Amino acid sequence: MVQDLLLPILKHEQKKSGYISEAAIKRISIQTGIPVSRIFGVATFYSMFHTKPQGKNMIEVCHGPSCHLNGSFNVLKSLYKSLKIKPGETTKDKKFSLHTCSCIGCCDKGPAMLLNGKQYTLLDETKLKAIIKKCRS
Numbered sequence: 001m002v003q004d005l006l007l008p009i010l011k012h013e014q015k016k017s018g019y020i021s022e023a024a025i026k027r028i029s030i031q032t033g034i035p036v037s038r039i040f041g042v043a044t045f046y047s048m049f050h051t052k053p054q055g056k057n058m059i060e061v062c063h064g065p066s067c068h069l070n071g072s073f074n075v076l077k078s079l080y081k082s083l084k085i086k087p088g089e090t091t092k093d094k095k096f097s098l099h100t101c102s103c104i105g106c107c108d109k110g111p112a113m114l115l116n117g118k119q120y121t122l123l124d125e126t127k128l129k130a131i132i133k134k135c136r137s
């Protein structure tokens with residue numbers, strides 16, 4: 001069934017373009033016969049998909065229960081201080097996008113985040129500053 005292919009199609013589109021644009025959703029709808037509303041619903045339901053252009057560096061801070069208890073809010077505060085963006089936003093220079101995500105599987109080392117898919121754990125302000133500085137250089 002063509003609906004079963006929707007997730008792989010959206011993953012491919014995001015990998016190709018960096019995000020899933022409105023034009024891409026319309027094109028996929030025409031190609032597959034899946035209604036635009038259904039595609040948009042799937043693209044906005046999963047946090048791994050983005051419907052707006054993203055920054056060069058994608059930060060995803062885990063907001064699972066363990067990381068929450070270990071200070072993920074402080075991680076977001078530190079990132080806000082450094083980057084001046086909140087979850088769901090991209091820096092003006094398009095270098096960073098910030099998101100929250102569900103558990104990334106390293107609960108014993110929280111707070112944790114993904115940066116371009118790579119795990120960073122036991123985060124504190126010093127570690128975050130070093131990570132951001134390295135990305136900027």
Ligand code: FES
Nearest residue numbers: 064067103106107
């Ligand atoms: S809750 Fe954050 S890694 Fe599991």
